[in-house]
Amino acid sequence: MTTTLPPRQPRGVPSGGEYAPYAHAEGGVALNPAGDRIPGLIDLTPEAQEILDSIRAAGGRPLIVGGAVRDSLLARAQGAPVASKDVDIEVYGLSADQLRAALPGNVQEFGQNFGVLNTSIKGQDFDVTLPRRDNKTGEGHRGFLVETDPEMPFEEAFARRDFTINAMGWDDATGELVDPFGGRADLEAGVLRHTSAESFGEDPIRVFRGVQFSGRFGFDLDPETAQLCREIAPSFHSLHKDGIWKEFRKLTTKGTHISKALQTLHAAGWEDHFPDLAATRGVPQDPIWHPEGSVEVHLGLAGDEAAAIARRDGLGEDETSILVLAAITHDFGKAHSTIVKTNGSIVSGGHHETGVEPARQFLAQIGAPNDQVRKVLPLIREHMCHTPGGDEKVSDTAVRRLLRRLDHAGGGPSLKEWSRLVEADKAGRGDGARHSFNHLPIWLEKADRLGSESGVGKPILKGPHLAESGIERGPLWGHIIAQSVEAQDDGVFTDEAGARDWLAGNRKAVLTEAQRRWQKAQAKAEKLQRARLAAMKIQQTEQKAQARAEKERARAARQGDAG
Numbered sequence: 001m002t003t004t005l006p007p008r009q010p011r012g013v014p015s016g017g018e019y020a021p022y023a024h025a026e027g028g029v030a031l032n033p034a035g036d037r038i039p040g041l042i043d044l045t046p047e048a049q050e051i052l053d054s055i056r057a058a059g060g061r062p063l064i065v066g067g068a069v070r071d072s073l074l075a076r077a078q079g080a081p082v083a084s085k086d087v088d089i090e091v092y093g094l095s096a097d098q099l100r101a102a103l104p105g106n107v108q109e110f111g112q113n114f115g116v117l118n119t120s121i122k123g124q125d126f127d128v129t130l131p132r133r134d135n136k137t138g139e140g141h142r143g144f145l146v147e148t149d150p151e152m153p154f155e156e157a158f159a160r161r162d163f164t165i166n167a168m169g170w171d172d173a174t175g176e177l178v179d180p181f182g183g184r185a186d187l188e189a190g191v192l193r194h195t196s197a198e199s200f201g202e203d204p205i206r207v208f209r210g211v212q213f214s215g216r217f218g219f220d221l222d223p224e225t226a227q228l229c230r231e232i233a234p235s236f237h238s239l240h241k242d243g244i245w246k247e248f249r250k251l252t253t254k255g256t257h258i259s260k261a262l263q264t265l266h267a268a269g270w271e272d273h274f275p276d277l278a279a280t281r282g283v284p285q286d287p288i289w290h291p292e293g294s295v296e297v298h299l300g301l302a303g304d305e306a307a308a309i310a311r312r313d314g315l316g317e318d319e320t321s322i323l324v325l326a327a328i329t330h331d332f333g334k335a336h337s338t339i340v341k342t343n344g345s346i347v348s349g350g351h352h353e354t355g356v357e358p359a360r361q362f363l364a365q366i367g368a369p370n371d372q373v374r375k376v377l378p379l380i381r382e383h384m385c386h387t388p389g390g391d392e393k394v395s396d397t398a399v400r401r402l403l404r405r406l407d408h409a410g411g412g413p414s415l416k417e418w419s420r421l422v423e424a425d426k427a428g429r430g431d432g433a434r435h436s437f438n439h440l441p442i443w444l445e446k447a448d449r450l451g452s453e454s455g456v457g458k459p460i461l462k463g464p465h466l467a468e469s470g471i472e473r474g475p476l477w478g479h480i481i482a483q484s485v486e487a488q489d490d491g492v493f494t495d496e497a498g499a500r501d502w503l504a505g506n507r508k509a510v511l512t513e514a515q516r517r518w519q520k521a522q523a524k525a526e527k528l529q530r531a532r533l534a535a536m537k538i539q540q541t542e543q544k545a546q547a548r549a550e551k552e553r554a555r556a557a558r559q560g561d562a563g
Contacts, residue, residue: 259300
């Protein structure tokens with residue numbers, strides 16, 4: 001007689017289903033006695049269902065974990081079901097070999113002993129993991145020793161996750177929500193709370209993950225979690241830029257609460273790692289134009305508006321990221337250019353220029369790719385030129401010059417991208433702000449018309465044309481082409497034939513002006529060289545004096561020792 005024993009029940013998996021074969025009411029058995037049942041929380045694809053059923057058939061208990069559960073609960077609260085291909089599955093009760101054998105599709109393993117498998121079915125990828133312990137062995141997010149344990153209790157397994165809102169699991173077979181850390185309550189309250197101080201502190205990139213979650217969901221950082229972030233602030237320097245950029249990329253492409261993200265960065269004590277951003281805090285603005293308060297408040301509100309504009313216009317991820325990055329950095333220059341006059345008025349003249357280098361440094365710190373930096377910096381430099389001075393109107397010349405300065409053909413932003421930043425800047429000033437006449441429609445209309453001109457935004461007259469006209473190659477060429485660009489921007493000519501005619505008809509005047517500009521540039525260069533030589537001479541004199549003083553001190557010390 002053969003006796004069939006029930007499968008061994010892993011620790012942390014309450015009896016029921018596969019581990020209670022003699023129980024007839026499987027649907028009444030809870031994974032978590034205090035857990036909720038939410039049937040149909042996630043509308044699974046047939047491919048996802050096939051994986052889950054295969055794991056159960058092999059004796060395992062799969063839970064959908066992480067972001068899919070979080071996002072589905074959020075969507076459910078809004079009355080919108082979630083059809084998710086992007087589900088992560090954690091499996092209890094099977095060894096790595098058993099799990100690998102049970103999975104359908106093209107199965108791959110990420111690193112030996114990591115307990116992370118991936119399978120692909122009909123173009124859908126699924127990460128399937130075993131419960132694991134991460135033991136810190138070195139610096140950075142890769143310095144961990146991983147130990148898998150299919151019998152691990154839920155509380156221990158979920159404690160390694162960053163925030164309680166991500167430390168939930170859902171059993172599609174029973175509808176059970178496994179929530180050992182109260183993630184659902186925090187989700188409803190809009191709170192980001194760490195699950196474990198130990199695991200959180202071992203992976204400091206989680207601070208930036210909290211920042212991007214704040215930006216995506218509008219959540220506040222729990223005070224104890226904020227204190228923990230401040231305690232681990234020195235570990236910022238152990239992080240790699242690729243990890244930092246990954247979180248900022250998610251923030252700037254998925255976030256709609258950018259101001260909340262900046263508040264979280266400050267509350268966590270990590271804003272100080274970005275001195276050019278921190279420098280804007282408390283910098284005053286003219287209350288007539290900026291009733292919202294100081295500069296950092298405006299940057300956050302402009303970021304919110306930029307995210308909304310990106311969604312309104314249906315922008316792709318790259319365009320959205322560029323616009324949001326430009327919005328949260330466009331007024332960095334005010335930290336350097338703001339002056340409070342004796343009569344109390346506040347001015348920030350030239351901040352669009354003084355802000356370019358601080359923005360460049362900030363973008364480098366967060367690891368922003370060069371193609372995005374090339375677009376963001378011109379947007380910052382040009383964001384104040386949208387309003388003509390006095391009674392002037394937006395001219396064709398002004399539009400051509402802006403198109404050239406933006407250099408869209410050379411990798412810079414388009415005038416449409418520029419207009420979106422200006423719009424976000426104007427909208428991010430809070431209620432009651434004074435607004436000047438909106439010239440943006442005029443800029444866009446003229447840009448659409450002038451954009452069809454050949455060579456718009458780049459010089460039409462080039463070196464071969466000068467050589468062809470008999471002008472010898474030399475230092476005057478650059479000054480001649482600069483004059484041609486000015487004439488081109490003024491609409492004097494719009495094609496090569498017109499450029500040749502302009503040069504032929506103004507040859508003498510152009511050469512005379514080129515000679516004058518070259519001489520002026522030479523005089524300036526010579527003046528700078530003299531200043532550098534004078535500074536170098538002063539430095540050498542100071543160094544010699546310091547060396548003599550050091551020598552004299554050493555001699556005096558030797559005499560003292562001899563005495």
